[in-house]
Amino acid sequence: MKRAILGAVAALALSTAALAEDMKMAVTTSFHNSGLSDILLPAIKQDLGLEVQLLVVGTGQAIRLGEAGDVDAILVHSRKAEDKFLAGGYGTHRREIMYNDFVFIGPKSDEAAIATATAATDALQKIAGAKAPFVSRGDDSGTHKKELSLWSTAGLDAAAFDGWYNAVGAGMGAALNTASGMNAYIMSDRASWLNFGNKGDLALLYSGDPVLFNQYAYLPVNPAKHPHVKTELAAKLEGWLVSDKAKALINAYTINGETLFVFNAKP
Amino acid sequence: MSDLFPLKVEQAVSRRRGKVLVGPVDLTLKARGTTVVIGPNGAGKTSLLRMLHGIARLNAGKITWNCPQDEAQRRQSFVFQTPVMLRRSVRDNLAYPLRVLGTPRADALQQADDWAERVGLGYAVNRPATVLSGGERQKLAIGRALIRSPDVLFLDEPCSSLDGRATREIEDILQKAAASGTRLIMSTHDMGQARRLASEVLFILGGKVHEFGPATPFFEGPQTAQARAFLRGDIVE
Amino acid sequence: MTDLWDGLSRAFFLLVSLDADLVEITLRSLRVTLTALLIASLIALPFGALLAVRRFRFRRTTIAVLNALMGLPPVVVGLIVYVFLSRSGPFGVFGLLFTPTAMIIAQIIIIVPLIASIAHQALRELWSDYHDLLISMNTTHIQRIQTLLWDGRRALLTAALAGFGRAIGEVGAIMVVGGNIDHHTRVLTTAIALETGKGEFAMALALGFILIGLAILVNIAIHWLTQTEREGRW
Numbered sequence: 001m002k003r004a005i006l007g008a009v010a011a012l013a014l015s016t017a018a019l020a021e022d023m024k025m026a027v028t029t030s031f032h033n034s035g036l037s038d039i040l041l042p043a044i045k046q047d048l049g050l051e052v053q054l055l056v057v058g059t060g061q062a063i064r065l066g067e068a069g070d071v072d073a074i075l076v077h078s079r080k081a082e083d084k085f086l087a088g089g090y091g092t093h094r095r096e097i098m099y100n101d102f103v104f105i106g107p108k109s110d111e112a113a114i115a116t117a118t119a120a121t122d123a124l125q126k127i128a129g130a131k132a133p134f135v136s137r138g139d140d141s142g143t144h145k146k147e148l149s150l151w152s153t154a155g156l157d158a159a160a161f162d163g164w165y166n167a168v169g170a171g172m173g174a175a176l177n178t179a180s181g182m183n184a185y186i187m188s189d190r191a192s193w194l195n196f197g198n199k200g201d202l203a204l205l206y207s208g209d210p211v212l213f214n215q216y217a218y219l220p221v222n223p224a225k226h227p228h229v230k231t232e233l234a235a236k237l238e239g240w241l242v243s244d245k246a247k248a249l250i251n252a253y254t255i256n257g258e259t260l261f262v263f264n265a266k267p
Numbered sequence: 268m269s270d271l272f273p274l275k276v277e278q279a280v281s282r283r284r285g286k287v288l289v290g291p292v293d294l295t296l297k298a299r300g301t302t303v304v305i306g307p308n309g310a311g312k313t314s315l316l317r318m319l320h321g322i323a324r325l326n327a328g329k330i331t332w333n334c335p336q337d338e339a340q341r342r343q344s345f346v347f348q349t350p351v352m353l354r355r356s357v358r359d360n361l362a363y364p365l366r367v368l369g370t371p372r373a374d375a376l377q378q379a380d381d382w383a384e385r386v387g388l389g390y391a392v393n394r395p396a397t398v399l400s401g402g403e404r405q406k407l408a409i410g411r412a413l414i415r416s417p418d419v420l421f422l423d424e425p426c427s428s429l430d431g432r433a434t435r436e437i438e439d440i441l442q443k444a445a446a447s448g449t450r451l452i453m454s455t456h457d458m459g460q461a462r463r464l465a466s467e468v469l470f471i472l473g474g475k476v477h478e479f480g481p482a483t484p485f486f487e488g489p490q491t492a493q494a495r496a497f498l499r500g501d502i503v504e
Numbered sequence: 505m506t507d508l509w510d511g512l513s514r515a516f517f518l519l520v521s522l523d524a525d526l527v528e529i530t531l532r533s534l535r536v537t538l539t540a541l542l543i544a545s546l547i548a549l550p551f552g553a554l555l556a557v558r559r560f561r562f563r564r565t566t567i568a569v570l571n572a573l574m575g576l577p578p579v580v581v582g583l584i585v586y587v588f589l590s591r592s593g594p595f596g597v598f599g600l601l602f603t604p605t606a607m608i609i610a611q612i613i614i615i616v617p618l619i620a621s622i623a624h625q626a627l628r629e630l631w632s633d634y635h636d637l638l639i640s641m642n643t644t645h646i647q648r649i650q651t652l653l654w655d656g657r658r659a660l661l662t663a664a665l666a667g668f669g670r671a672i673g674e675v676g677a678i679m680v681v682g683g684n685i686d687h688h689t690r691v692l693t694t695a696i697a698l699e700t701g702k703g704e705f706a707m708a709l710a711l712g713f714i715l716i717g718l719a720i721l722v723n724i725a726i727h728w729l730t731q732t733e734r735e736g737r738w
Contacts, residue, residue: 024602024685033702041686053685055602056698069591070601173701180703198703226591228599322639340642351637354630354655363651367643 022051023233024071026062028142029171031075031216034100034191034260036253043249048236058141058171066090066219069226073234077216078142091219092231097241098250098261099215102146103207105176105193106132106185110205114185120209121154128156131164133184137175138167146214147187153211176202189214194255215264242267271332271339271418272298272450274319278328281318288314289474291328296452300466301445303482304454307503311474312454313348316421319452320345344417348424350408352396357388360396360407364415378414386410386440402433409440413449420444422453426460438463458498462486470494472503511709518710526711530718533691536604536678537671540611544671545664548616552623552663553649553656556631567624573617578610582677585610589681602683607691610677615667622666626659627652661730665723672719692718 031037032054041052055062055071059078066074067090075097076082085091104114104123112130117123127134136158137144151158158165168178172192179186180200188196193204218241220234240246242265250263273295280290289311296302304312317323319330320343332339344364353360361379366372383392386406391399396407405425412420422441426434434457441464445451455461461468465482470489478485478494489495497503518526555567587593589601589609600606630652638648653660675693682689684698692715699708 022688024683029701051687053602053683053688055683055685057683067592069596171701173703177700177703196703198705228591228597320640322636345636345640347636351634353634353637353651364641367641367647 021049021233022053023073023230023237024053024055025237026055026057026065026071026074026076028059028062028076029056029173030077030141030143030189030192030214032056033172033195034189034253035195035255036191036250036261039249039253040246043245044237044240047245048240050233050236052237058137058139059143059145060140066221069221069229071221072230073218073220073237075216075218076142077214078145079215079217080145081142082217082219085219090222090225092222093219095218095238095242095265097216097218097246097265098263099213100261101190101207102143102187102212102214103190103193103204104185105179105188105202106205107183107201108203110203112185115205117206120150120206120211123206124150124154124156127185128154128161131162133164133182134161134166135175135179135182135184135186136165136167137172138169139171141171142214143172143187143189150187150211190258191255191260194258194260216261241265271334271342272296273333275331276319276328277331279318279325279330280327281314281323282326283324287474288323289318289471292318292476294469294476294479298450301441301451301453301464302467302469303461303465304452304469304471305456305458305461305497306471306477307497308456310471312471313423314474315469315471316345316423316452316454320421341415342417343419343421344412344415346405346408346412346420346422346425348427350404352399352404352407354397355395356393357383357396357399357407358392361411361414364411368415382410382414386413387436402429402436405429405433405437406440409437413444417449419450419452422451424454424456426455426457434460470497507705507709510706511713514706514710515713519714526714528687529690529692529695530714532604532689533672533693533715533718534722536607536691537611537668540608540615540671541664541668543608544612544615544619544667545660547612548619548667549623549653549660549663550649551616552620552660553627553652554645555620555624556627556652557645557648567621570617570621570624574621576614576617577676578614578674579676579680581613582610582680585613585677585681601681602685602689604682604689606681607678607689610681611671611674614674614677615671618670619663619667622663623656623660626663627656630656630659657730661726665726668722669719672722673715 027037037054044050044052055065057065059076059081062074062076063081063085065071066085067088082094086094106112106114112126112132114123114126117126136147148158166178166182166184168175170178172188173196175186176188176192176196177198180198180202183201190207218238220231220238221229223229223231247263250261251259253260276292276294278291278293281288292315304315306312314323318325321340322345353363358376358379361382362375365375365378380392383389386409388403388406388410391403396404399407409425426437429437438460441451467480468482468485469476470478472493478489478491486498489498493503555563585606586601588595589606590596591601634651638651643651673693675697678691679694679697682694684690684694692711696708696711696715699711
């Protein structure tokens, strides 16, 4: 009996997972939290026989992983960082796939009255004017960068904010948890918000300004920099991501009846 | 009998943290008999035995066996005042010195069982050594020391905390060992035991050898005033 | 409070239905941690014994450093391992980053100081007891270490179990070097972090309860296998 158990433990310790054809892709938390990957990955596996291993990180880290050659491709949404990535020669090219949008979340009581805002910048000015608690990702992610650029468009300097502005340095989910706990305002991508399970007293208060649209792009890592990357598999995946099959799946994906992503890849 | 002897000790000193524990000692031990080391508490009995055995540092002088040092080391055993019980069964404790020498396991265990009988622990071979009584522990320690058939066995007050019956059993074992040719060098504070076992007596005082000679003359007429006082039971400093 | 009850009932449901994902990540948690524990013990236990029996020049310093490393922040270990295993790091060619092997390496580094330190504490006492006898018997250093390891095995088991507890519950380092990839490097702790991030507290708690249960189960199993409590005494 003991021997059998020890043997089983040893076998467990030594066995290695069977290897299928696989590649690694760094994606942003907001993409993963949307749940779309749970629809796309099985379809990719079925169509291409390719297992895409997702590293779910912030945009900043996704870019770093691509630069270091630790992943084969990245799927992110921060134009400036993407351009810098390409300029450094770390990626072969940039392919736009789809977009979703950012929304402003806040307490149902809406003390800053952003529900009636005329534009995204107006909403931010109202929050700053009311000095209402605000949670920022503060993690150098695409969402964080977007938020910072919106503050500066609104003519405000996020670095100068005092007590009401909380940079938590965490992913979307953790930041939403914090906002829920503090009953604070926060900017989130729509998908993360809809999938978020701990809404508490928060509600979606403002959305729709075109400046809040959030473009996702696919960037394969440059084999000239990192000869070991799986360029062929990355190309195969890109072909699938811009296909009609992907278009149908992406456009049809909804949460609570709401469409999240709009496919806009050019064939 | 044994080519380990004579053992020559010349100006040997053992110190600890600058304090002299024993020495300087000059001494020659011959091949036969049982040497009993006596003296008041703190005279250096334990330190002398440990220095002769080589487990206390020799800070000055020389200790020379009549054979190479490493061979001499292998041919002696030591029984401590508080026996060290390995956290194993009695049988494994007895087999341990043989296993360390590379004796095959089955052989070592057989000899262990044999020695368990000889020291009167045959009933306890499978017991953990740590549950033995004081007398049983000392018997085990002596059996474990004798299993390598040493030429010299050092014993440091082996019966110091035992009752009369256990003491007699242990003395029986020691006398058998001595009769079969094992050279015994032991310390004791029990003068009755010294008289029963000793063929020669080493009386030490203040870390130095004060009187050394055959047992019978020593007990009948000690040469020095201090030895006479010690045998009378007076306090000697 | 409702989250707690939800978590408990979720955990119960996952267990009775033998949820495939749950079984997978639980087995992976076990595989990674038991492998790390095995290798770490092979390094740490003899090292702890060596520190007990050998007097060498930097022994005290080594022990002090070891004790300090017990409190090593896992996330720092993770980062260092990450830098070494990254494709642009010194061991990049092996392609180990984001694999279970990388997680095993990180866990080994985290628990070796812990196991070695506890082992040293336990064996030091045993050694002070055995010292005179083993010196008197002319044992070699190797034999002394072997004797201490064998006779001190019960205490060493405690050291190993402490290592297991720290490794199985660790999240910071393996998140960084494993990447929490679904079906590849996701283990119980990283899954808990993920579910917490999604605000799915009930699910996170359910996994947490399973993790706690697993730790208890492994402890009981190992004690049973080695019969620690039956013979008592040592």
